[in-house]
Amino acid sequence: MINLFRYTLxxxxxxxxxxxxxxxxxxxxxxxxxxxxxxFSLIALNFSYFLKRWEEKIxxxxxxxxxxxxxxxxxxxxxxxxxxxxxxxxxxxxxxxxAFLEDRLGEQRSVLDGIQPKVLPPSVEIDLKRDYRTSPxxxxxxxxxxxxxxxxEVQYGxxxxxxxxxxxxxxxxxxxxxxxxxxxAMIFIISNTLQLAISSRKEEIEVMKMMGxxxxxxxxxxxxxxxxxxxxxxxxxxxxxxxxxxILLRRLTPLLKGWMSDVPILFxxxxxxxxxxxxxxxxxxxxxxxxxxxxxx
Amino acid sequence: MIQMFHVSKTYxxxxxxxxxxxxxxxxxxxxxxxxxSGSGKSTLLKxxxxxxxxxxxxxxxxxxxxxxxxxxxxxQLRRRIGFISQDFxxxxxxxxxxxxxxxxxxxxxxxxxxxxxxxxxLSRVGLQxxxxxxxxxxSAGEQQRVIIARALVNQPLxxxxxxxxxxxxxxxxxxxxxxxxxxxxxxxxxLLATQDRDLIQKFPYQVIPLQEGRRMDEKIEEGVKEEx
Numbered sequence: 070m071i072n073l074f075r076y077t078l079x080x081x082x083x084x085x086x087x088x089x090x091x092x093x094x095x096x097x098x099x100x101x102x103x104x105x106x107x108x109f110s111l112i113a114l115n116f117s118y119f120l121k122r123w124e125e126k127i128x129x130x131x132x133x134x135x136x137x138x139x140x141x142x143x144x145x146x147x148x149x150x151x152x153x154x155x156x157x158x159x160x161x162x163x164x165x166x167x168a169f170l171e172d173r174l175g176e177q178r179s180v181l182d183g184i185q186p187k188v189l190p191p192s193v194e195i196d197l198k199r200d201y202r203t204s205p206x207x208x209x210x211x212x213x214x215x216x217x218x219x220x221x222e223v224q225y226g227x228x229x230x231x232x233x234x235x236x237x238x239x240x241x242x243x244x245x246x247x248x249x250x251x252x253x254a255m256i257f258i259i260s261n262t263l264q265l266a267i268s269s270r271k272e273e274i275e276v277m278k279m280m281g282x283x284x285x286x287x288x289x290x291x292x293x294x295x296x297x298x299x300x301x302x303x304x305x306x307x308x309x310x311x312x313x314x315x316i317l318l319r320r321l322t323p324l325l326k327g328w329m330s331d332v333p334i335l336f337x338x339x340x341x342x343x344x345x346x347x348x349x350x351x352x353x354x355x356x357x358x359x360x361x362x363x364x365x366x
Numbered sequence: 367m368i369q370m371f372h373v374s375k376t377y378x379x380x381x382x383x384x385x386x387x388x389x390x391x392x393x394x395x396x397x398x399x400x401x402x403s404g405s406g407k408s409t410l411l412k413x414x415x416x417x418x419x420x421x422x423x424x425x426x427x428x429x430x431x432x433x434x435x436x437x438x439x440x441x442q443l444r445r446r447i448g449f450i451s452q453d454f455x456x457x458x459x460x461x462x463x464x465x466x467x468x469x470x471x472x473x474x475x476x477x478x479x480x481x482x483x484x485x486x487x488l489s490r491v492g493l494q495x496x497x498x499x500x501x502x503x504x505s506a507g508e509q510q511r512v513i514i515a516r517a518l519v520n521q522p523l524x525x526x527x528x529x530x531x532x533x534x535x536x537x538x539x540x541x542x543x544x545x546x547x548x549x550x551x552x553x554x555x556x557l558l559a560t561q562d563r564d565l566i567q568k569f570p571y572q573v574i575p576l577q578e579g580r581r582m583d584e585k586i587e588e589g590v591k592e593e594x
Contacts, residue, residue: 076471272455276454277468279454280469280472281442282473284441286474
C-alpha cells in the first residue's frame with residue numbers, strides 16, 4: 070500500500086515535471102483566483118474589525134447651553150446617568166475641550182492661537198452599554214436626553230453608523246457572491262488546464278490501459294496532481310497577499326496616523342491560512358476530478 | 367480456453383473484417399492465424415484483447431464472457447494477456463527499460479521484482495545493453511523486440527501476437543520464436559497471426575487460415591462433409 074502510494078506520488082510528480090507548462094499555468098490560475106478572493110476577504114475582515122472597534126467607541130455627546138451654571142452640571146450628569154443604556158458620563162468643560170483639541174492637533178495647535186475656550190460649548194460625553202449601540206435605541210435615548218432643559222444639542226454619528234453597517238453587510242454579501250463566481254470559474258479553468266495535461270499524455274494513458282492498468286491507477290496520479298497544483302496555487306496566493314499586505318501596511322500606516330492609529334490592519338490568522346491552502350487543494354482536486362470524468366472514461 | 371461463437375465485425379465505414387467466426391483454442395495450445403493482409407487476422411486478435419467489439423457473436427476467454435454488455439473489467443483480463451502488435455505503440459519519450467517496466471508497474475509489482483524481471487526479459491530479447499537508451503534511438507527490429515519484451519515480461523497466460531517477426535532478421539526471428547516456444551512449453555496459450563508461410567511450415571501447430579474475414583478451413587470441412 071505504501072509502495073503504491075509512493076509510486077503514485079512519484080508518477081504524479083514525474084507527470085508534472087514532464088508537463089511543466091500546463092501545470093504552471095494551472096498553479097498560476099489557482100494562485101491569481103485565490104489571491105483575488107483573499108484580497109477581498111482580507112478587506113472585509115479588516116472592515117469588520119474596524120467597525121467592531123468603532124462601535125465600541127460609539128457614544129453620544131450632549132452639548133449644554135452656554136449659559137448653564139456650573140453648579141447645575143452635577144444634577145444634569147446624574148439625570149443622564151440614570152437613563153437606561155447609559156454606561157458612564159463625563160463632563161467636558163470648555164477648557165477641557167480646548168485641551169483635547171490642542172492635544173489632537175499636536176504640532177499644528179498654533180491654529181488655535183487667539184481662540185478663547187469660552188467659544189467652545191460645555192458638553193457631556195456619554196458612553197453607552199453594548200446593547201444600546203444600535204440606531205433605534207440610540208434615537209430613543211437621545212429623545213430622552215433632549216428633554217433635559219439645559220441640553221442644547223445631542224450629536225452622534227448616526228449616518229456613519231448606518232452607512233458602515235450597510236457597507237459591512239454589502240461587503241459580506243459581495244464576498245460570498247464574488248467568491249462563488251470565482252470558485253466556479255476556477256473549477257472550469259482548472260479542469261480545462263488539467264484536460265490539456267491529460268490529453269498531452271493520451272498516448273501513455275492508452276498504453277497503460279492496454280497493459281491492464283485499472284481506472285484508479287490511471288486516475289489517482291491526476292487527482293494528486295490536482296491536489297499539488299491547488300496547494301502550490303494557494304501557497305502562491307498567500308505569499309503574494311502577504312507581500313501586498315506588507316507593502317500596503319508601510320504605505321497606509323503613516324496616512325492613517327491619528328485617525329485610526331489604534332486600529333491595527335490585520336492579516337489572516339494561521340487557521341485562515343490553513344483553510345486557504347486546504348481550499349486550494351479542494352479546488353485542484355475537484356478540477357482534476359471533473360477533467361478525469363470527461364477525459365478518462 | 368479461447369472461444370468465439372459466430373463472431374462478425376463490420377467497421378463504421380461498412381468494411382466487414384470478420385464474418386461468422388467460430389473457434390475454440392484449448393489452454394496451452396499454439397495456433398497460427400494465417401492469411402493475406404486484410405484477411406481479418408489483426409481484427410480477430412484485437413477483439414480477443416478487447417480493443418474492438420464484435421458487431422455480433424460471443425467471445426469467451428478463460429471462462430469470462432468479454433462480450434457481455436456488463437463486462438467492465440477488461441483491464442483485469444489484459445493483465446493476463448501479452449499483446450504483441452505494431453498498433454500497441456511504445457512510449458517514445460521513455461527508455462527501453464521504462465517501456466518494459468511500465469507493464470509491471472501498472473499491475474503493482476514491487477520495484478525489486480520489476481528490476482529482476484525487466485533485466486531477465488531484456489536479456490532474452492538481446493537488449494540487455496540497451497536498457498537506458500531512448501526508444502527513438504532503436505531500429506525498427508529493436509523496437510519490435512522491446513514490444514515483445516513488454517508483452518512477455520508479465521508472464522502472461524495468453525499471448526496474442528500480430529506479425530511478431532515481421533520486421534526482424536532471420537536470426538532474431540528464430541530467437542523470438544524460441545522465446546515464444548519457451549513460454550508455450552511452460553503452458554502459455556499462443557495465438558500468432560502471420561503471413562509468413564515458411565515460418566508456419568517450420569512448426570507442427572494448428573493453423574487457422576483466414577481470407578476476407580472468413581475461416582477457410584471451416585469451408586473446406588463443410589465442403590468435405592457435403593461431398594461425403
